[in-house]
Amino acid sequence: MLLVPLGLERPQHTLAAVLLGVVVLWVCEPVSFPIGGLIGVGAVVILGVAPADDVLAPFGSSTVFTFIGAFILARAMLRHGLARRFAFRILSLPGVARSTFRVVVAFGVITALLSALRCAWRCSSCWP
Secondary structure (H helix, E strand, C coil), X not given: CCCCCCCCCHHHHHHHHHHHHHHHHHHHCCCCHHHHHHHXXXXXXXXXXXXXXXXXXXXXXXXXXXXXXXXXXXXXXXHHCHHHHHHHHHHXXXXXXXXHHHHHHHHHHHHHHHHHHHHHHHCCCCCC
């Protein structure tokens, strides 16, 4: 792909070649998905498409780390059975397990309460 003339500027052409290479890695799966992505990030820096600070800046986003933290907590809850105990506790509330609608409403209410508590804990602007 790097040798095919596309009429793009050099950095754009190199980035397109790296993107195609990463897609091929993901489709053929010679390495796992995260490793393929990191190979692409490394190739972008090594081939001079962009400086390392600019390429790695999205990995420092608070949103990325929020998702990573949520996935780690979810994995820990599954491994130690806390998620299962939590679900059974909600289902054991009076009247919740009688219908699917009540189960959905119960978990929706729990999610809304946890979200409100997280917002109140994280920022003071959520609550007057």
